Amino acid sequence: MEIKARIPGTILSVSAAVxxxxxxxxxxxxxxxxxxxxxxxxxxxxxxxxxxxxxxxxVKTGAVLFVVE
Numbered sequence: 001m002e003i004k005a006r007i008p009g010t011i012l013s014v015s016a017a018v019x020x021x022x023x024x025x026x027x028x029x030x031x032x033x034x035x036x037x038x039x040x041x042x043x044x045x046x047x048x049x050x051x052x053x054x055x056x057x058x059v060k061t062g063a064v065l066f067v068v069e
Contacts, residue, residue, distance in 0.1 A: 001044055003066040009033030011057045016066065020048045028066050029053065042068055 009031045016028040022042045029040040050067035053059065 001046070001068050002064045003028065003040065003042065003068060005031065005059045005061055005063045005065055007031070007033045007038070008060050009038070009058070011053045011055055011059060011065075012037060013055055014051060014053060016042075016048045016051065018048055018051055022046060022048060022068060031059070040065060042066070044068060 012030040012032050014029040016022060022028065023045050024042060026042045027039045028042050031038045031040055046068040048066060049069050053065050
């Protein structure tokens with residue numbers, strides 16, 4: 001499952017790495033948008049297969065941030 005940016009913004013932090021086991025609703029990172037911090041939550045249980053971002057990256061709506069299987 002691809003986890004995508006819901007809104008454009010800047011990545012403040014990345015909490016997950018490839019190979020991490022994650023549970024549904026786990027916070028994988030933080031996105032700053034409109035001067036507010038938005039948690040990037042995982043919608044499913046699984047394993048992080050890819051991380052496409054790092055802190056400081058600017059992302060657009062729909063950008064793939066993580067892949068979890």
